[in-house]
Amino acid sequence: MNLLNDKWIQVKRKNGEVEKITPYEITDQIDSNPIIEIITPRADFKGALYQFLIGLFQTIYAPKNEMEWEDNFNEPPSSEKLKKETDKVSFAFDLFGEKIRFMQDIGLDSSANSSSISGLLIEAPGENTIKENKDFFTKRGTVENVCKHCAATALFTLQTNSPSGGQGHLTSIRGGGPLTTILKFNSIKEEDLELNTLWSDIWLNILPVDSFQKEPKKDKNFENVFPWISDKYYKQNSKGNKATINDLNPFSVYWSYPRRIQLQKTNEPITCDICSEASNENIKSYFLKGYGLDYGGGGWIHLLSPYYFTKDKELGETWFPYHPQPGGIIYNQWMSFVYGIKNKDKSAQVLHYFSENRKLKEDQTIVWAFGFDMDNMKARNWYESIIPIYNIDPNFMEKYESIISKILQVSTGIANNLQTKVKDAWFNQGAKPRGDFDYLKISFFKATETRFYNLAEKIRDDLGKEIPFENQSKEEWLKYLNDESLKVFELYVESGSVEFENLKRIVEARKGLISWNLGDKIKSEFGLPVKEKPSSKKSEEKEKTELKKNKVEPNAKKKETKGVKKK
Numbered sequence: 001m002n003l004l005n006d007k008w009i010q011v012k013r014k015n016g017e018v019e020k021i022t023p024y025e026i027t028d029q030i031d032s033n034p035i036i037e038i039i040t041p042r043a044d045f046k047g048a049l050y051q052f053l054i055g056l057f058q059t060i061y062a063p064k065n066e067m068e069w070e071d072n073f074n075e076p077p078s079s080e081k082l083k084k085e086t087d088k089v090s091f092a093f094d095l096f097g098e099k100i101r102f103m104q105d106i107g108l109d110s111s112a113n114s115s116s117i118s119g120l121l122i123e124a125p126g127e128n129t130i131k132e133n134k135d136f137f138t139k140r141g142t143v144e145n146v147c148k149h150c151a152a153t154a155l156f157t158l159q160t161n162s163p164s165g166g167q168g169h170l171t172s173i174r175g176g177g178p179l180t181t182i183l184k185f186n187s188i189k190e191e192d193l194e195l196n197t198l199w200s201d202i203w204l205n206i207l208p209v210d211s212f213q214k215e216p217k218k219d220k221n222f223e224n225v226f227p228w229i230s231d232k233y234y235k236q237n238s239k240g241n242k243a244t245i246n247d248l249n250p251f252s253v254y255w256s257y258p259r260r261i262q263l264q265k266t267n268e269p270i271t272c273d274i275c276s277e278a279s280n281e282n283i284k285s286y287f288l289k290g291y292g293l294d295y296g297g298g299g300w301i302h303l304l305s306p307y308y309f310t311k312d313k314e315l316g317e318t319w320f321p322y323h324p325q326p327g328g329i330i331y332n333q334w335m336s337f338v339y340g341i342k343n344k345d346k347s348a349q350v351l352h353y354f355s356e357n358r359k360l361k362e363d364q365t366i367v368w369a370f371g372f373d374m375d376n377m378k379a380r381n382w383y384e385s386i387i388p389i390y391n392i393d394p395n396f397m398e399k400y401e402s403i404i405s406k407i408l409q410v411s412t413g414i415a416n417n418l419q420t421k422v423k424d425a426w427f428n429q430g431a432k433p434r435g436d437f438d439y440l441k442i443s444f445f446k447a448t449e450t451r452f453y454n455l456a457e458k459i460r461d462d463l464g465k466e467i468p469f470e471n472q473s474k475e476e477w478l479k480y481l482n483d484e485s486l487k488v489f490e491l492y493v494e495s496g497s498v499e500f501e502n503l504k505r506i507v508e509a510r511k512g513l514i515s516w517n518l519g520d521k522i523k524s525e526f527g528l529p530v531k532e533k534p535s536s537k538k539s540e541e542k543e544k545t546e547l548k549k550n551k552v553e554p555n556a557k558k559k560e561t562k563g564v565k566k567k
Contacts, residue, residue: 001094001095001096001148001149001152002090002093002094002095003023003093003094003095003102003152004022004023004024004056004086004087004089004090004093005022005086005090005093006022007019007020007021007022007025008020008022008148008149008152009021009022009023009038009049009053010038010039010040011035011036011037011038011039011198012035012036012037012038012039013029013033013034013035013036014033014034014035014036015033017033018039020149021035022086023052023053023056023082023086024079024082024083024085024086025079026053026079026082026198026199026202027076027077027078027079027082027199028079030076030197030199031194034194034196034197034198034199035197035198035199036196036197036198037198038050038198040153041150041274041275041276042274043370043382043384044122044157044161044372044382045150045153045154045157047157047180047182047370047371047384048153048156048157048160048161049153049156050182050201050202051160051180051182051254051304052156053202054182054202054205054206054254054304055251055254055255056086056254057082057202057203057206058205058206058207058251058254058303059089059225059251059254059255060085060086060088060089061077061082061085061206062206062207062208062209062216063206063208063209064208064209064210065208065209065210066208066210066211066357066358068208069203069206069208072203073195073200073203073204074195076197076199076203089222089226091229092222092226092228092229095148095151095152095263096148096263096265100228100229101228101262101263102152102155102228103155103156103159103228103255103257103261104155104228104261104262104263105228105231105260105261105262105289105292106231106262107231108260108261108262108287108288108289109287110287112260112262112287112288112289113287113288113289114264114285114286114287114288115285115286115287115288116143116144116284116285117143117144117145117146117151117154117263117283117284117285117286118142118143118144119286119288120151120154120155120157120158120261120286121143121154121158122157122158122161122163122177122372122379123372123379123382124143142273143273143274144273144284145270145271145272145273145282145283145284146272146273146274146282146283146284147270147272147274147275147277147279147281147282147283148265148279148281148283149272149275149277150272150274150275151263151265151283154274155261155263158259158261159172159255159256159257159258159259160172160256161176161177161178161371161372162176162256162258162259163176163177163372163374163376163377163379164176164374164376164377165259165377166377167290168289168290168291169258169259169290169377170258170259170291170292170293170294170295170296171258171295171296172256172258172295173253173256173258173295173300173302174256174300174302174305174321175320175321175323176323176372176374176376176377177323177324177371177372177373177374177379178302178305178321178322178323178371179305179306179321179322179323179324179329179337179369179370179371180304180305180348180369180370180371181304181305181306181337181338181347181348181350181351181367181368181369182201182205182304182350182367182368182369182370183201183204183205183350183351183354183365183366183367183368183389184201184204184365184366184367184368184386185197185200185201185204185364185365186363186364186365186366187361187363187364192361192364195364204354204358204365205303205304205350207303207349207350207353211353211357212250214250216249216250216251217249218249218251219249224247224248224249224252225248225249225251225252225255226252226255227243227248227252227255227257227293228257242294242296243293243294243295244299245299245300253300253301253302253303254302254303256293256295257292257293258292258293258294258295259288259292260288260289260290260291260292261286261287261288262286262287262288263283263286264283264284264285264286264287265281265282265283265284266281266282266284267280267281267282268280268281268282270282299318301319301349302321302348303348303349303350304348304349304350305321305322305348306321306322306336306337306340306345306346306347306348306351307319307320307321307322307345307346308320308322308336308344308345309343309344309345309346319346322336322337323371323373323374324370324371324372324373324381324383325373326373326380326381326436326438326442327438327439327441327442327445328373328381328383328385328442329369329370329383329384329385329387330385330442330445330446330449331387331408331411331445331448331449331452331453332408332411332412332415332445334387334404334408334452334453334456335401335404335405335408337367337369337387338351338367338387338388338389339351339352339355339392339397339400339401340352341401341405342398342401351367351389354389355389355391355392356394359391360391365389366386366387366388366389367386367387367388367389368384368385368386369384369385369386369387370382370383370384370385371383371384387453388453388456388457390456390457390460391460392460392463393463396463396464399463399468400459400460400463403459403468403469404456404459406525406526406527407452407455407456407469407477409525410477410478410481410522410525410526411445411448411452411481413522413525414444414481414482414485414517414522415440415441415444415445415485416441417485417513417516417517418440418441418444418485418488418489418513419437419438419440419441421489421509421510421512421513421516422437422440422488422489422492422493422509423437424505424508424509424512425489425493425502425505425506425509425510426493426505428502428505440488440492443488443491443492444484444485444488447484447487447488448480448481448484451480455473455477471527471528471529474526474527474528475528478517478518478522478523478526478528479518481517482514482517482518485513485517486510486513486514489509489510489513493506493509493510494506
């Protein structure tokens with residue numbers, strides 16, 4: 001099986017037909033019955049195949065400049081033209097080749113460890129988990145027979161998202177379970193329907209060569225792009241070779257290769273345990289060996305992931321990729337993921353380039369964010385979300401960032417206060433309850449998500465005004481957040497049996513929730529005017545002392561304003 005010549009990617013066409021295609025057939029019948037989506041039996045497979053196609057065409061068919069990119073967006077290349085390009089690298093994409101195998105170490109043999117094919121699935125229980133009989137939720141033995149199409153997708157998915165797997169089982173180029181952000185075409189307008197294709201979705205995420213600081217150079221045999229075609233990376237160090245940005249081509253970020261694997265197949269008829277299709281070939285197991293490519297030296301920037309700036313013990317100050325966290329992809333990090341925040345976060349290079357250079361019509365694009373929430377080698381969840389991306393005038397970006405950051409700061413403050421007050425209602429003062437209570441904040445963010453994005457869009461529309469987000473709008477947003485926090489509070493606190501509730505605690509906690517949410521501190525942080533509080537006795541005494549020192553009568557100030565009347 002060759003991944004560039006065989007039909008193995010299942011897709012849906014505009015008329016609803018489902019079929020399998022080769023990558024170069026992505027533009028087949030694009031004028032009459034275009035391909036509009038990838039169909040997969042698993043959510044992580046779909047995200048992986050999008051990255052596979054983006055990486056493929058970025059590597060072999062990157063436009064020279066933005067003008068060439070626009071030409072290919074408006075007038076997609078023919079399947080024949082794309083085949084000529086894929087043919088140049090098809091030698092590196094044989095799944096069971098004699099000399100080169102896609103993303104596999106051809107040198108492995110029966111002396112290496114053997115693992116069940118289910119080990120390629122990121123959520124599958126590990127060897128120790130099975131040995132200790134702890135596979136309570138994800139059971140062993142559910143995936144034992146796999147077709148070559150699903151095996152290829154699972155292999156790429158693992159290498160791309162590779163989590164920590166114990167000694168020698170290294171993580172991917174972005175660490176274990178990275179967050180990926182991909183642009184997708186989203187217009188439903190009649191005049192845009194011809195662009196609503198899988199090709200548009202893939203091509204939106206391709207950068208022109210002249211956008212790179214240094215033009216990516218490929219070796220004659222693509223060795224610095226597809227590292228599995230050579231064994232040189234394993235010869236220098238038995239514990240893996242550190243791969244830096246100076247060793248490999250920048251496009252190699254799409255072809256992460258941290259695991260040394262070799263698939264094993266048998267010729268026997270099966271029904272695939274993943275896709276449920278019949279197959280005459282069965283991939284039941286694979287050989288594996290520790291220490292593939294070690295990308296832990298830092299410096300790598302993947303074009304489809306947002307990054308944050310931090311200090312590391314070994315690497316010093318550097319950029320690290322974001323990873324999904326419990327609760328999913330919520331709007332409190334929207335600005336960081338989609339636009340970046342100066343000196344703190346940067347959005348995926350593809351999104352940044354799009355915002356700076358590609359001004360498609362409004363509402364034509366969205367961002368699809370997805371990834372595994374990993375706890376070391378354990379997959380806790382798979383998250384994905386569709387989030388908006390608005391066209392922002394670069395001249396107003398700093399202004400927009402400042403306003404949105406304040407809104408998110410206030411929203412996060414109220415979410416934190418909500419969590420605190422719910423716990424106050426549940427537990428006696430001084431109690432130290434154990435457990436993760438972040439679901440309270442997540443419930444609040446989910447409840448206010450749609451309203452936030454509507455507000456963010458309105459502010460974008462008003463950026464040309466002197467004050468795009470005036471005090472009245474701030475007051476309304478603050479009141480709305482308070483109302484929604486009360487709904488969440490009542491949902492979790494006041495929905496139980498009365499005999500088990502402490503009404504006094506609940507009343508005090510609710511009062512404290514409102515008091516803080518609408519208090520002077522948060523108003524001041526939001527830039528709202530705050531009424532001056534009357535002076536305390538201590539401050540009055542201090543003022544009198546100061547007045548005496550300066551030989552001024554204590555009531556002098558009052559006398560000056562005695563004749564002023566309120567209107």
